Amino acid sequence: MQISPIPTLSEEINDIRLRTADIVANRIIPNEATIYAGGDKSKKLRKEINDEVKKQGLWAPHLPSEYGGMDNGFLELAYMNEILAWSPLGNRLFGVIAPNSGNQKILVKYGTDKQKKKWLIPLINQEMESGFSMTEPDSAGSDPRSLKTTAVKEGDEWVINGHKIMTSNGNRADFLVVMCKTEDDGDEGGANSKMTQIIVPTDSPGLTKVRSVPIWGHTGGDHMEIKYENVRVPLENALGARGSGHQAAQDRLGAGRVYHCMNTIGQMWRAFDIMVKYATEREVHGGKLETKQFIQGFIADSYMDIQASRLMTIHCSEIMDKEGDARVDISAIKVFVPAAGTRVVDRAIQMHGWRGVSSDTPLAGMYQGFRTLRLADGPDEVHRILIAKEILNRYHDGLSWDFGV
Numbered sequence: 001m002q003i004s005p006i007p008t009l010s011e012e013i014n015d016i017r018l019r020t021a022d023i024v025a026n027r028i029i030p031n032e033a034t035i036y037a038g039g040d041k042s043k044k045l046r047k048e049i050n051d052e053v054k055k056q057g058l059w060a061p062h063l064p065s066e067y068g069g070m071d072n073g074f075l076e077l078a079y080m081n082e083i084l085a086w087s088p089l090g091n092r093l094f095g096v097i098a099p100n101s102g103n104q105k106i107l108v109k110y111g112t113d114k115q116k117k118k119w120l121i122p123l124i125n126q127e128m129e130s131g132f133s134m135t136e137p138d139s140a141g142s143d144p145r146s147l148k149t150t151a152v153k154e155g156d157e158w159v160i161n162g163h164k165i166m167t168s169n170g171n172r173a174d175f176l177v178v179m180c181k182t183e184d185d186g187d188e189g190g191a192n193s194k195m196t197q198i199i200v201p202t203d204s205p206g207l208t209k210v211r212s213v214p215i216w217g218h219t220g221g222d223h224m225e226i227k228y229e230n231v232r233v234p235l236e237n238a239l240g241a242r243g244s245g246h247q248a249a250q251d252r253l254g255a256g257r258v259y260h261c262m263n264t265i266g267q268m269w270r271a272f273d274i275m276v277k278y279a280t281e282r283e284v285h286g287g288k289l290e291t292k293q294f295i296q297g298f299i300a301d302s303y304m305d306i307q308a309s310r311l312m313t314i315h316c317s318e319i320m321d322k323e324g325d326a327r328v329d330i331s332a333i334k335v336f337v338p339a340a341g342t343r344v345v346d347r348a349i350q351m352h353g354w355r356g357v358s359s360d361t362p363l364a365g366m367y368q369g370f371r372t373l374r375l376a377d378g379p380d381e382v383h384r385i386l387i388a389k390e391i392l393n394r395y396h397d398g399l400s401w402d403f404g405v
């Protein structure tokens, strides 16, 4: 990994990038196999790296400084995460791991002082784990307004009934942020004002963890199917005002999509690095891979995929920081970046022969992750629909599309 200062960036962002690169390249990547193997050696290494990250002031880059974070805007995060994400372990070792990080952001924004003390602080201190429980097996996850889980007010409690699926981190979680319908269809207000997010401790009577859904053949992913049967929690567990659940979910998912793109770019960059190095080393049919035009095409096309992804994500981050309307740009990168990542990794896998699909390189894992991202965070189709709708609306209003803002 060779990271030089970017002349157009501030000294501060360049410094963050260089110090992040140093830890990722010298402490994390050479120790990946040992850390993945688990056991005492892995635990010790994780602790040492965690301490180093904290000492360098690089811990929890997504959080405000009053909660021990770095106070980064989206742009700083974009430039930091594309380096941090070279290793799939980077996020955890820098204290920014989904879904905890998303719940932390939502608690910072919507939580009461009491909720922050009870749930947010232990989450930040890694004394608690959490999950986000919105998708259901029997309603379209791509249209959260169709969800069926209800929370009914009874005395000073919410009574929750519903069936959720793919609640990531659900098995380890101490609490879940559960998306519930709190108003009936016939009640006043639009469909977007009928939901509330409610904090539910996982040891609540009536909450049953049915199973961990295997993903890509792996059973240990901790994406849980969960039933809520007359689960009772205090009214004060509602996160934000009653009916604010849809907006809170959009806040969370909007930012989450941008973070996922930043991470995808880091991984694509590493795949590119692995690919180009291999092209200069591997002999096939009387010459190095790099001398074959097919392979040169792979390298050139991958460069274009990565650079386009970076620039689109940086543009989106700038709009987010300026609190502009980033909806089209978020949806655009949400569709473009994982698809570009899949293309880059697919080429890298192809070029590596058997090694590409083996666990001797991180490529197969990256491929599965990027493919999955085309479904998670809302399937690509709904984002394409949003982009087209927003653009067409402008033309119907007699305006045109301005790519610069």
Ligand SMILES: Cc1cc2nc3c(=O)[nH]c(=O)nc-3n(C[C@H](O)[C@H](O)[C@H](O)COP(=O)(O)OP(=O)(O)OC[C@H]3O[C@@H](n4cnc5c(N)ncnc54)[C@H](O)[C@@H]3O)c2cc1C
Residues within 6 Å of the ligand: 099, 131, 132, 133, 134, 135, 136, 139, 140, 141, 142, 143, 165, 166, 167, 168, 169, 215, 223, 372, 375, 376, 377, 378, 379, 380, 381, 382, 385
């Ligand atoms: C690894 C992973 C982790 C996840 N973690 C979580 C989590 O922690 N918490 C959580 O709540 N959820 C989680 N999810 C669920 C995810 O958010 C949903 O899978 C996603 O929102 C899509 O919902 P669905 O699967 O119900 O698909 P559906 O809504 O049933 O859609 C099925 C397919 O129909 C197509 N489609 C949908 N709408 C349209 C349309 N308007 N036009 C054309 N085609 C359309 C799309 O191709 C879509 O993939 C996770 C998913 C994955 C894969």
